[in-house]
Amino acid sequence: MTKVLIATDKPFAPAAVNAIREVVEGAGYELALLESYTDKAELIAAVADVDGMIIRSDKATREVLEAAKNLKVIVRAGAGYDNIDLEACTEKGIVAMNTPGQNSNAVAELALGMMVFLARKGYNGKAGVELRGKNIGIHAYGNVGKHVANIAKGFGMTVYAFDPFVAKEAIEADGVKAVDTVEELYSTCHYVSLHIPANDKTKKSINYDLLNKMPEGGILVNTARKEVIDEEGMLKLMADRNDFAYISDIAPDCKDEFAAKYEGRFFFTPKKMGAQTAEANINAGIAGANQIVNLIEKGDETFRVNK
Ligand code: 3PG
Incomplete structure (x- = not known):
């Protein structure tokens, strides 16, 4: 019998698992579940006989x-697929896919939520500041970036965006000001919200020089990946500019230094929480399950990310 495994170190909401089960068992397949595992060996054992x-x-x-001898398709229920060895997938004839857009509203809501939290000093009773009237720069105008732009407009913020892969006209059609260079985005905006993927071109690309272009009171909001930050440059900036703050859904490796020196100028979630809503889990989980069934039954490779 065709077997599909859900392997989630950070489990889906139970409703999402039920929804995936309906799709998988509805196709006549068996569903296996490996959640909250702590050892790679558990994952390696669980993949031994799965097809999807x-x-x-x-x-x-x-x-x-390599341990997944029967694997035909692996779906990352989410956007970023930097956690999948695509080369190994291609070599083994495995189709790798993501589920773009399915969890993006959840990530965007968290970005704005964290901004409010820091602006209001962690709700400690002291006077904070408002988001209204501030400039926010969307660094990469994809699914999450668009949602952040929309919500930010609701707060009365002025929204800018930089994305070399999206036509300026398309950005401006959403009532967002498109800028020509990444430097212009950072020098214009009080907040910059990061939505770039982690790849060879972007890793460590958010560096001291770029961040130092931000105006007084600049705040970087990272719901993307910690690897895109040059942490050495970030720490130098934190030391050089006491007006600068960093918010992230993926705590940096140097988080202890932030905790020791920069209280009130950072906020990090304890575990990556951006996509952790029932809605996002259900949407991405069902999409993933359907993509597996459609690939196995009809060879449908929509959302394939490896060559
Ligand atoms: C994504 O790339 O979709 C997000 O980073 C969500 O990741 P998660 O599924 O591990 O929460």
């Missing part, structure tokens, strides 16, 4: 993929 697999930020390394 749904993961989140779980690491689908070459070792894991």
Whole structure:
């Protein structure tokens, strides 16, 4: 019998697991569940006989993929697929997919939520500041960036965006000011919200020089990936500019230094929470399950991300 595994170190909401089960069992397949595992060996054992697999930020390394002898398709229920070894997938004839857009509203809501939290000093009773009237720059105008732009407009913020892969006209059609360079985005905006993927071109690209272009009171909001930040440059900036703050859904490796020196100038979630809503889990989970069934039954490769 065709077998599909949900392998989630950070479990989906139970309603999402039920929804995935309906799709998978409705296709006549068996569903297996591996949640909250603590050891890579558990994942390696669980993949041994599966045909399809749904993961989140779980690491689908070459070792894991080689242990999955029957695997035909792996779906990252979410946007970023930097956790999948795509080369190994291609070599083994495994189709790798993501589910773009399915969890993006949840991530965008968290970005704005964290901004309010820091602006109001963690709700400590002291006077904070408002978001209204501030400039926000959307760094990469994809699914999440668009939602952030929309919500930010509701707060009365002025929204700018930079995305070399999206036509300026398309950005401006949404009532967002498109800028020509990444430097212009950072020098114009009090807040910059990051939505770039982590890849060879973007890793460590958010560096001291770029961040130092932000105006007085600049705040970087990261719901993307910690790897895109040059942490050495970030720490230098925190030391050089006591007006600068960093908000992130993915705590940096140097988080202890923030805790020791920069109270009130940062906020990090304890665990990546952006996509952690019932709605996002259900949307991404059902999409992933349907994509697996459609690939196996009809060879439908929509949302394939490896060559
Ligand atoms: C994504 O790339 O979709 C988000 O980073 C969500 O990741 P998660 O599924 O691990 O919460």
